[in-house]
Amino acid sequence: MLLNVNENSNRGRICAKRRPKASILLHTLAVLGLLFTVEAAAAAPPPRRVATPASDAARPQPPDWSKLPGNPFFANALTEGLRGPRPVPPESAGTAVSRVEHDSPAATDAGGNQADWSRWISRDTLENEIKAVKLACDVSLRNEGDFKSQGYRDVRRQFSCAATLFAIISQYDQTVRWQKHGVMMSRKLAHAALNAKIGSTPVYREAIAVQQDLSDLIGGAQLPAENGDLAEDWSEIADRQLIMQRLERSVQQDLAAAVASAGEFSGVADEVVHASELTAAFGHVLTRSGMEDADDSEYVRWCEELKAAAQSMLRAIRDQDYDAAREAHGALKNSCVGCHEVYRG
DSSP states (O other): OHHHHHHHHHHHHHHHHHHHHHHHHHHHHHHHHHHHHHHHHHHSOOOOOOOOOOOTTTSOOOOOGGGSSSOSSOSSIIIIIOOSSOOOOOGGGOOHHHHSOOOSOOEEOTTSOEEOGGGTOOHHHHHHHHHHHHHHHHHHTSSHHHIIIIIHHHHHHHHHHHHHHHHHHHTOSSOOTTGGGHHHHHHHHHHHHHHTTSOOHHHHHHHHHHHHHHHHHHTTOOOOOOOSOOOSOGGGTOOHHHHHHHHHHIIIIIIHHHTSOHHHHHTOHHHHHHHHHHHHHHHHHTTSTTSTTTTOHHHHHHHHHHHHHHHHHHHHHHHTOHHHHHHHHHHHHHHHHHHHTTOOO
């Protein structure tokens, strides 16, 4: 018992001796924390000063227009403020106003025939339609199974349309993109379209190769240009039945939707120009040398009426004349219906 008392007493002395050291340690930590806080405060960026608004005397005063003679503002800036003719934007601007003018004189090719394609279709429409063909075929050619199922039908229509457009490009009477590749691409596309009457593996592989050439050309690649002129027989390039299907889409869908209401018509100028120019150009193709019934005067008359109605639509969109546009669309439909009562395919 005595031994235990002594041990407890010794432990108490040891703890008593350790307390001052613990106290010193706590004070040291407190001092270090205070120093860290002071240094952090000194390193912090100074508070942003909020600018006080200037006094009324320091602010610039608004101009006093009453001291000027007359009214410096136009009641209608468009009618009173503009002077001189409206500037015509360049062709590359792609605006509807610049694209609907088709009154340039027709050039002649080496054979003495009129190469007046710019009268019917602009460079913008040619380029945009070919790009649309490429995008459509990207879907139909994404895999062989889809192509063999139904995709080959759409590829045939699209390739035939593009072949015709590249033939136009090769004979265009102005400088146009892809002109030196026009003959080569028209032949390749026409051959692939002809074979795409069935969906087979060889046809799919040919279509993929032609689609790759088309993609490279659109992307700016320099493909080897094939020498030679386009065949005089346009039926070797343009399939009349497939052209008719594209015309039907332009007239019965695209332009019909545009003239469905006055509000709709005012907001689709570019679409109307595109469909109208494409209609006029394909109407011109239908009467080229070698095309079926191109030597029939009655058939040619229907084609001329189609082209005239398409150009009336172009004038209507240029003038924003909705009633004239509806009248032009009616003439387009009448020319199609009247021709189909006698001629088919």
